[in-house]
Every structure is written in structure tokens, then in C-alpha cells.
Amino acid sequence: MELLHQALQSLQSSPMLLILLLLLLIISFIFLFNSRRKLPYPPGPKGWPIIGNMLMTDQLTHRGLAHLAKQYGGLLHLQMGVIHVMAVSTPDMAREILQSQDSSFANRPANVAISYLTYDRADMAFANYGPFWRRMRKICVINLFSRKRAESWASVREEVDEMVQTVAGKAGSPVNIGQLVFALTRNITYRAAFGSSSHEGQGEFVHILQEFSKLFGAFNMQDFLPWLGWVHAQGFQDRMARARKSLDVFIDKIIDDHMSKRKANMEKDDSEAADTDMVDELIAYFSDDAGKEGDDPNSGFKLTRDNIKALIMDVMFGGTETVASVIEWTMAELMKSPEDLKRVQQELTDVVGLNRRLQETDLENLTYLKCAVKESLRLHPPIPLLLHETVEDTSVAGYSFPAGSRVWINAWAIARDPTAWDEPETFKPSRFLEDSSPDFKGSNFEFIPFGSGRRSCPGMALGLYGLEMAVAHLLHCFAWELPGGMKPSELDMNDVFGLTAPKAVQLVAVPTYRLNCPL
Numbered sequence: 001m002e003l004l005h006q007a008l009q010s011l012q013s014s015p016m017l018l019i020l021l022l023l024l025l026i027i028s029f030i031f032l033f034n035s036r037r038k039l040p041y042p043p044g045p046k047g048w049p050i051i052g053n054m055l056m057t058d059q060l061t062h063r064g065l066a067h068l069a070k071q072y073g074g075l076l077h078l079q080m081g082v083i084h085v086m087a088v089s090t091p092d093m094a095r096e097i098l099q100s101q102d103s104s105f106a107n108r109p110a111n112v113a114i115s116y117l118t119y120d121r122a123d124m125a126f127a128n129y130g131p132f133w134r135r136m137r138k139i140c141v142i143n144l145f146s147r148k149r150a151e152s153w154a155s156v157r158e159e160v161d162e163m164v165q166t167v168a169g170k171a172g173s174p175v176n177i178g179q180l181v182f183a184l185t186r187n188i189t190y191r192a193a194f195g196s197s198s199h200e201g202q203g204e205f206v207h208i209l210q211e212f213s214k215l216f217g218a219f220n221m222q223d224f225l226p227w228l229g230w231v232h233a234q235g236f237q238d239r240m241a242r243a244r245k246s247l248d249v250f251i252d253k254i255i256d257d258h259m260s261k262r263k264a265n266m267e268k269d270d271s272e273a274a275d276t277d278m279v280d281e282l283i284a285y286f287s288d289d290a291g292k293e294g295d296d297p298n299s300g301f302k303l304t305r306d307n308i309k310a311l312i313m314d315v316m317f318g319g320t321e322t323v324a325s326v327i328e329w330t331m332a333e334l335m336k337s338p339e340d341l342k343r344v345q346q347e348l349t350d351v352v353g354l355n356r357r358l359q360e361t362d363l364e365n366l367t368y369l370k371c372a373v374k375e376s377l378r379l380h381p382p383i384p385l386l387l388h389e390t391v392e393d394t395s396v397a398g399y400s401f402p403a404g405s406r407v408w409i410n411a412w413a414i415a416r417d418p419t420a421w422d423e424p425e426t427f428k429p430s431r432f433l434e435d436s437s438p439d440f441k442g443s444n445f446e447f448i449p450f451g452s453g454r455r456s457c458p459g460m461a462l463g464l465y466g467l468e469m470a471v472a473h474l475l476h477c478f479a480w481e482l483p484g485g486m487k488p489s490e491l492d493m494n495d496v497f498g499l500t501a502p503k504a505v506q507l508v509a510v511p512t513y514r515l516n517c518p519l
């Protein structure tokens, strides 16, 4: 009592002390109020001041994040400079994000390089969720990505045929299947985009794609600490400008050629003009004064040149490595599992026979082959991390997800979740024979190789078509053996993490022709 009395007296004699005390009280009150009101972030490893967890960048792969999830749980928070990254590793959390709260998570994150190289997100894959993205997606789904459209592409059939001829020419010697199928899917998308006559510039275009791919994945301080952007901004900026310029020169010429052809056809009133490619489809929407912003949805959506270029790049990036990687992984898993390989080839013999070549209509009867492709998509989803961004402040499972948080859904880890899958690490195509087995269309959240919800893959039907055609032809026409007496158990099944997750060591195998008819 005595002590309290003395303290009050000293406060009365020192107004500064009184003010300080009051301030302290107010700050504590605000802090207490806020911490009660604000939800915490999900658990995660402790970071450093300012840089947060930026020293952990090498762990930000599907495998690294799956490992961290074992320690911190299915929802994990990392602070990368100013950016919140939330990693999602369970089917239930994926459902919450991609289904229950889909619209709050429907933005796509883009770093500085991606924004610049997509002409300020003038494409579909990196456009923010909203009316522009919706209209772009509609144009693509109707005009570019339908399965009907895929089947009308001579390019898939012809390119698969060319691949089979190449393999036949190497019968008895080792064939690098990784290289073979990557060339196949590049040829398919290139022809689908630009038309068959423009095959010749493909080498140059591949170089442009490779440089884009390096820039997309390059570490840039500006992405995490924007105020440190000046550190190496100039060199990086110059490199990006050169890359975009080379794309401009390359595609502008193709667009000009297509426009002249279209004009000539219209003048001749030639409605029976030859097969259209993607550029033809897109320039039908072209308008000189179309703009990304402020386009009146009722006046019909128009595309700029930048939109067309950026969309073509979406198709190139979305449809080439993804499909090639699944073909290679399916072949590798089957080579590693001789029993399953035998079963797939027996099915091909039973359904198609050995006296004729396989046709598209046979695909629907190749049940076990489809199961093998599915199982390969489960173990090796080519896009192992689905990259989303929160549109607005939101919360999941009692944790705060501020607007602009990066949300990485680990499709790879989810498809190996032991609570969802029996023997999750084993290649077992037969698990998909049951009618009740999960499908990848997007409503079984333990199996989302194509994503789910608004931002799910619009090229799924197209991708599956090329993928099934390639695997079916390679296995129908040829028997395969590993080179140099290698045992199936010795096959290297490691992956590398990049834009996709292909095999670290490309698959090499020796083909023997197995049909009774000539090719």
C-alpha cells in the first residue's frame, strides 16, 4: 500500500512518466486487441528478420515441401521476403482451397520475369482471375482445346506416325525415349499453333522457348524484396527485353503471314480454305484497337497482338513438356514393372491384333493402358506444385491467408498421401480398374494432376489424346528392352524440379518391331 502510494506520488510529480505509461497502455491494448482479432499464419520454420525463409529456397520443391509438411503439417507457412507462401499437402486442404473457396484462391502468381514476358499478363495462364481471364479462357476452350478439335488435327496422327518411323529405323539399337517424345510433343504443339508449312523455323523458336524458360525460373531479388530490385535489375531487364524482342520478331512475321492468307481467302470468298491452326483461330478475334482493360464485354471480345503471342506461349509451355514427361514416365514405369508391361501389350494384341496399325477408335478399349497412364500421372504429375494466389484476405482451417499470398498445392505429395492411397509409392495400374477408383477430372482431391476448379487445365483432353496415342503406338508397334542387360530394378527413377518434373536421367530402351504388317 505504501509502495503504491509512493509510485502515484512520483507519477504526479513527473508528467512525462505519466504520458509514457499511458502510451504503453494504449500500445499493449492495441496489440492485445489485434492479436485476438487476427488469426495466426499456419505453422512453419522460423525465418530471419526481413528475408524470412529466403535461405530455404532449395527446399521449395515438391519433395522439399513434402518433407517440411511431415514436420509442420498439411498447411505450412513460409515468409519469403515480403511474400507469404502457403504450402498445401493434404487432399482435404486442397478441397477447401480448390473447391469450397475456389474464387478466393483463383489468382495466379507471377514474378517480374513472367509478368514482362507474358506482355503484362496478356495471356490466360497468368492473367488474374476476373472478366478478362474468363473471356480468354472461353476463347481458348472453344477454339483451341476441345478434344474434337484435337482429333481433327492431322498433326497428332502424323507426328506420332513420324515418331514410330524413327523408332523403326533404330530397331535393335538404343533409343533415347526422353528425347524422342519431347521432339514429338514439340512438333505437335508447334504445328498446331503455326500450321504445317512453318515447320522450318522450329529450331529458332525452341531457342526462344528455352530462354523464356530460364528467365521464368531465374532467381530475382526484386520478386521478394522489391526495394532491392536495383541490385541486379539492369542486366536482368536487358536479358528479358532481348528475349521478348526475339519472340516479337518471330511471331509477328507468322501473324502477318496468317493475316495476309486470311485476307486473300476472304477476298476469294474461299470458305473451304485449308485446315486452320491456332494463329488462324486467334486472329479471327484480332482488332487493332483491342485493349486488355476497358473492353466492353457486350461489344464482343477482341484480342491484341500481345494477347495472341502470349496465348501461343501458354500453349507451348502448357502442352509440350507436360505431355512429353508423362509419356516418358509411363514408359519408364512399365519398363520397371515387366508384369504390367506384359499386361498392357497383351491387351494391345487382344484389342487391336498384330496385323494392323492402331487407330484412335481403339483407344477407348485399352482399359489397362489407360490405367497405366493414370498411375503414372499419380506418381509423376508433370506440374507437381499448382501455383495459386489469394484474391482477397481469407482464412483456412483457422489460419490467416492475406490477399496476395502465394498458395502452392503440392499435387505430388497429395497423390502419395498414405491416408488416401494404399501402397502409395508403388506403381500399381490395377488400382484404377475398380469403378470406384479416383479420377483426375478434378473432384477427387487426392488425385489432381490437372488441378481442379476454375484454374484447372483447359488442355486436359488434348493432352490425354496425344499422350495415349503416343504410348499406345510405342507399345503396340514395338517390344522394348533395357540396354546393356540393365535390370528393371536398376532404372533411375529420380526426377528434377523445374517448370515440370521430368526424369533426371532420360529413359533409353531398345525396340524390336512386333507387328506382322509393314508400317
Ligand code: HEM
Pocket: 108, 124, 125, 126, 137, 145, 314, 315, 318, 319, 320, 322, 323, 326, 381, 382, 383, 386, 387, 388, 448, 449, 450, 451, 452, 454, 455, 456, 457, 458, 459, 460, 462, 463, 464, 467
Ligand atoms: C498431361 C498433360 C497436362 C497436364 C498434366 C497439365 C496440367 C496442368 C495443371 C496442373 C495446370 C494448373 C491447374 C491449377 O492451377 O489448378 C494446368 C493449367 C494449364 N494448362 Fe495444362 N496440363 C497438360 C496439358 C496441357 C495442354 C496440352 C495444354 C494446351 C494445349 C495445356 C494448357 C494449360 C493452360 C493454358 C493452363 C492455365 C489455365 C488457367 O490458368 O486458366 N495443358 N495444366
